[in-house]
Amino acid sequence: MLLLLTLALLASPTCRAQNVLGNAAGKYFYVQGEDQGQLKGMRIFLSVFKFIKGFQLQFGNNWTDVYGSRSDNFIDFLLEDGEHVIKVEGSAVICLISLTFTTNKGRVATFGVRRGRYFSDTGGSDKHLVTVNGMHAPGLCVTGMGFKWEDNAKDLGSPEPVKEPKDSSDSSNKKEDEGRGKDDDDNDEDEDDNDEDENNYGNDDDDDDNDDQKDES
Known part of the structure; x- marks a missing residue:
């Protein structure tokens, strides 16, 4: 099975994308959807061997196309209001074997099984994940992934000063x-x-x- 995957990857046109973690072999993709709203969730499709076969992202109320391939075994991880992904970890052999997302509310979601080459990425304490790019072998699996981080939204409006109630006794x-x-x-x-x-x-x-x-x- 691994031999077939290797041959398929070598036969596919490759695109060396910057900041792609895991393997940079396969077909390049970039998930567009920031204009539809904030990142609200992700759906990870797993193969029978538990590697990352494909995925979708949810922006606002809309799901993107599937990148990689679908499978009957998938898991959704939905973000709460005000919750953002601040760190992504993963591991890869030929395909991505695992992905772990950590949010600013302390929730951690892991997909797949951790083994192979380990990687980690974060935008820092003042950034959050807005979308991803990467590589995939069509019909087989996701081989590598990169992550786009953006500054946390800042509230430009200054709160009105609190008015102290007048004391009637005074x-x-x-x-x-x-x-x-x-x-x-x-x-x-x-x-x-x-x-x-x-x-x-x-x-x-x-x-x-x-x-x-x-x-x-």
Whole structure:
């Protein structure tokens, strides 16, 4: 079986693509779909020998064509809202034998069996997977795969500052203080009036005494 795969790969036209991990023999492909939305899932088709026979990607609500070949044995890995693939690992002999996807939410999905030559790729902590390219032997398997990473989306809108609720007790205390100040002013005016009245009363008494003295004389 491996001999047939090797002969098929050698007979196929090859395209040396940059950043293709695994094997760069076979027919080149690039999965287009970013314009339809974010990467939301992947469907991996496995052969009876558990190597990666083909795959599809889901962008938004749409699935792409199958790259490689279909099989009755396939597994879907769907991403949740706000979830992105941040790391891909795999292994290859002639075909890709395994693929492992790790997301920013800590979920890990492994397809196939890890054996052969191991590889790993990531865009770093500030990037996520948006699509893939690679090589496949038509009708047989996916031989190699490359990964396109993109900066995480940034929220350009600045959140509105949180307005602290006004404390009703502070307002009532303020009004109370203003009321007290007003009462104090009124009391001061009353005291001034009383002082003036007392002075007038004293003056009246002095005038009466002066009148009495004039009468006696």
